[in-house]
Amino acid sequence: MNKIKSIAVASLALTVGLMSCDSGELRRTPGHIYAPDMTYSRAYDAYTSNPNFEDGLTSRKPVAGTIARNNELPDHLVEGDTNAYKTFTTSLRFNEAELDEGRRLFNIYCGICHGNNLDGQGPLQTSGKFASMPANFKDAKYLHMSVGQMYAGIKYGKNMMGSYASQLDIKQRWMVIAYIKKVQSENGGDPYIFGATTAAAPAVAEAAPAKEEPKH
């Protein structure tokens, strides 16, 4: 009997205990914050407004006229200047790893339409749901297309193909073109010109002050 009583008391206590957790209203405050200076950043978060700048934006654009490290110089190509497209080129040359990166990027951004083997038969095209025929890079029409024209195609898009300027930076665009040109060179296109003749020069090491043991 005693046992049943104590079970009843315990379950009553548990019910009351649990009910007291639910105030029946929505809780709008998170309660106590253990480390407020971590919960609420003192720095301006990227997408919050910022009274320190006239335009109120916290995320700043690079200073006009500057180029971030490891980025290419601007290309100065003007949309619609098709004569410039034809002669536009680059002095960039790529090693095996970069060529491989070009293939990887192509398969991510272009293969869906142009096909991972560059024949214009990507899944979007073969699904029949895409109204326009993507370029078949193995076709005579594109085998000898100038690299500048390809670059313009990526930067500005063409008809049903959108621009890839925001997805691929300048070097990445050229790596993708190098990959296309490499495949084309193996399928009756022009000789491949993007190959690095020597191994890529090692990046200039930052001049770090040598750490020395303090002498006594």
Ligand code: HEC
């Ligand atoms: C949504 C499908 C689609 C995607 C994705 C796509 N393309 Fe295209 N692309 C097309 C179509 C369609 C054309 C044919 C445009 C025309 O001539 O009307 C084309 C044409 C081209 C041309 C020829 C441009 C010219 O001047 O005739 C190049 C070069 C090209 N694409 C490169 C790429 C590269 C590189 C990527 C990836 C970064 C890519 N495309 C992604 C659909 C696509």
